Amino acid sequence: MEDLYVIEQGCTLKKLDQQILITKGGMKIDSIPIFKIDKILLFGNQQITSQALNLAFEYGVDVLFLSYTGKLKGKLSSINSKNIYLKLSQYETWKDKQKRLDISRKIVKAKIWNQYMLLKKYNISEMSLLEQMKKIDIVNDIENIMGYEGAASKIYFDKFKILIPNNFVFDGRNRRPPKDEVNALLSLTYTLLLNKIISEVDKNGLEGNIGFLHSIKYGRESLALDLLEPFRQYFCDAFVLKLLRRKELVKEDFESRDDGIFLTELAFRKYINKFKTESSKIDEDIREQVIQIKKHILGEGDYKPMMRK
Structure with a gap:
């Protein structure tokens, strides 16, 4: 499992079966099976659909939103530990x-x-x-x-x-x-x-x-x-x-x-x-x-x- 870094500005992340599909301007950039992803890091101006988020949560993949220079702005994850x-x-x-x-x-x-x-x-x-x-x-x-x-x-x-x-x-x-x-x-x-x-x-x-x-x-x-x-x-x-x-x-x-x-x-x-x-x-x-x-x-x-x- 690896971290997925999305740096290209203006991308959209979508769900495609059991994969995260990355597009820009309607064109495919890449697709990665969700089971190969540890966490998703979105730098700057990016979008992610609710379907892609649900897929990430299902597999315990955190989604981090960062400034273009790497400062963490926010994070979405599946329900935290109840311990x-x-x-x-x-x-x-x-x-x-x-x-x-x-x-x-x-x-x-x-x-x-x-x-x-x-x-x-x-x-x-x-x-x-x-x-x-x-x-x-x-x-x-x-x-x-x-x-x-x-x-x-x-x-x-x-x-x-x-x-x-x-x-x-x-x-x-x-x-x-x-x-x-x-x-x-x-x-x-x-x-x-x-x-x-x-x-x-x-x-x-x-x-x-x-x-x-x-x-x-x-x-x-x-x-x-x-x-x-x-x-x-x-x-x-x-x-x-x-x-x-x-x-x-x-x-x-x-x-x-x-x-x-x-x-x-x-x-x-x-x-x-x-x-x-x-x-x-x-x-x-x-x-x-x-x-x-x-x-x-x-x-x-x-x-x-x-x-x-």
């Missing part, structure tokens, strides 16, 4: 300060470890990152954990920029909108992977708005953001480096608009094809992480965030 006991357990875990602290500590230590290991892959040994990991073991509140996470990220990105090809400018993270090509790719990749995690969290009947590291905030998918943290370097940053260092994307693939830097339409399609292929390799890892946090909440197992070897 209210899971949601209550998640709330009780959140209320337990020590449990919340333990989960947050694991998440941030895994993230910093992945930062260290990604740099090490490129022969940069930044021992100060490991020092930040040690400090997290002795703090007793999430605010201090976040403080060490921020310090580690500054150290990490100061070294990360060394790995960027010289024709690109990168002076650290910026966003909303991204001010350079590297930040455009990082933000887009984080967003698309977050969408995958949100969908998996929902499928498992977890409450997406209740996270442990990320505070509760109206409309924020805090749990998915928690689970994303170790994947930022485990997959996202490594993926962006690969695209740039192999020259699969070049400066001419970007344009300035809306006071930010974004991929051109043609480059965006090229990027999505690359992302679809590479991210599919960690789909099982994402599922396993969600299942682990679910079992941990229910007291049926331990949660071990993804860590590079």
Whole structure:
């Protein structure tokens, strides 16, 4: 099963027997058997018929509506899990300060470890990152954990920029909108992977708005953001480096608009094809992480965030 990305603007998705038919201007673009689809992602100006939606719901296929730049606008899915006991357990875990602290500590230590290991892959040994990991073991509140996470990220990105090809400018993270090509790719990749995690969290009947590291905030998918943290370097940053260092994307693939830097339409399609292929390799890892946090909440197992070897 694979994710179906619909990028060509002005498409309509219809039901054709047990397939999703994609048309534009009355002409067929493609048709995919529903059993081969994990979820459908509609970018920008797209339409989907009620018959196609019913077919998707019948097979448990989520339909995500995104802006053209990948920001999730809304999601339609079959009836969510009725396991209210899971949601209550998640709330009780959140209320337990020590449990919340333990989960947050694991998440941030895994993230910093992945930062260290990604740099090490490129022969940069930044021992100060490991020092930040040690400090997290002795703090007793999430605010201090976040403080060490921020310090580690500054150290990490100061070294990360060394790995960027010289024709690109990168002076650290910026966003909303991204001010350079590297930040455009990082933000887009984080967003698309977050969408995958949100969908998996929902499928498992977890409450997406209740996270442990990320505070509760109206409309924020805090749990998915928690689970994303170790994947930022485990997959996202490594993926962006690969695209740039192999020259699969070049400066001419970007344009300035809306006071930010974004991929051109043609480059965006090229990027999505690359992302679809590479991210599919960690789909099982994402599922396993969600299942682990679910079992941990229910007291049926331990949660071990993804860590590079």
